[in-house]
Amino acid sequence: MKYIKNTLDFHVEEPTVISLGKFDGIHRGHELLMEKLAQKKEEGLKAAIFTFDIPPKKNVEHAEAKVLTTNEEKMHIFEGIGIDYLIECPFTREVMCMEPEDFIRMLVEKLNVKCIVAGEDFHFGHNRRGDYQMLKKYAPVYGYEALILSKMKEDERDISSTFVREEIMAGNIEKANHLLGYRYFVTGMVKHGNQIGRTIGIPTINLIPPEEKLLPPFGVYVTEVFIDDKRYYGVTNVGCKPTIKGNNPVGVETHLLDFREDVYEKVVTVEFRTMIREERRFDSIEKLQEQMMNDIAFTRAFFAKMK
Numbered sequence: 001m002k003y004i005k006n007t008l009d010f011h012v013e014e015p016t017v018i019s020l021g022k023f024d025g026i027h028r029g030h031e032l033l034m035e036k037l038a039q040k041k042e043e044g045l046k047a048a049i050f051t052f053d054i055p056p057k058k059n060v061e062h063a064e065a066k067v068l069t070t071n072e073e074k075m076h077i078f079e080g081i082g083i084d085y086l087i088e089c090p091f092t093r094e095v096m097c098m099e100p101e102d103f104i105r106m107l108v109e110k111l112n113v114k115c116i117v118a119g120e121d122f123h124f125g126h127n128r129r130g131d132y133q134m135l136k137k138y139a140p141v142y143g144y145e146a147l148i149l150s151k152m153k154e155d156e157r158d159i160s161s162t163f164v165r166e167e168i169m170a171g172n173i174e175k176a177n178h179l180l181g182y183r184y185f186v187t188g189m190v191k192h193g194n195q196i197g198r199t200i201g202i203p204t205i206n207l208i209p210p211e212e213k214l215l216p217p218f219g220v221y222v223t224e225v226f227i228d229d230k231r232y233y234g235v236t237n238v239g240c241k242p243t244i245k246g247n248n249p250v251g252v253e254t255h256l257l258d259f260r261e262d263v264y265e266k267v268v269t270v271e272f273r274t275m276i277r278e279e280r281r282f283d284s285i286e287k288l289q290e291q292m293m294n295d296i297a298f299t300r301a302f303f304a305k306m307k
Contacts, residue, residue: 001079002051005053005071005088008095010110012085017045017115018107021122022052022161025068026077028181029119029159032149034081036117041082045114050107052095066214068161068168068180071151073187087111100130101138108142115145121158154179171217171275183271185226186213186252190263202292204237205235205263207252207270215250216272218279222299223256226269233257235292235299236270242281245287257299273300 017040124130139146151158167176188207218239
């Protein structure tokens, strides 16, 4: 996959089928779009995704927009499903103020677009004035096919990034995973912590997640952890360790079951399976240790049922 970013000077010579959007989470609501891209790819077109380097909402509303998937995470997901070109366009004032027809013309000319695949809720251009009807209107003018798809639904709601985000923030991990079509995850490099876990016989690995990454509520979770393409079972605390004195940063701290290797500075992925309990402060390290042993027992029983 060719990953084009940090430039407005992007060009693709080969004929493309393209889908556009934020693609935050790349959830089940995007499945039909991806299926259409794959079909058109079989017909000889190159599959392209056009997105922005930051969520447009962050610039427009000056809001801190926590994301389900970081740009790097999206890149790996798109590569895994066979996308040929990922264009991560800078969301400059020039782009933000572009009229919808100019935006369509730019895409067709720069990316040799022969087919645009979009959902009925897709909006683009200055003040979001462009919509799927405009994509259909200009298709014969600029020589592309417009495939407009209905939204996939769950519980009589459109499956959307907002829906997934609500479930994660409520701690409903199983529901969020169902909506995503895969397990919600955090990827990061293992850093040295305060090593309290090691002193009580329960060593942990510590990740500092990307600042823009949405985390589930502070608490303890059953997780699966991938290191060097190997899978391990884990118990993960998301939060700031209130039992430990000091100003602890928000982190993702995992005890791996039956694992004692040194993985400092390695990149690991933590996938969330279910929530065990909320994070809380204990009166002593001994009380914390006792609870952690209970969390480990819960996790072993969880995976035993899966076998």
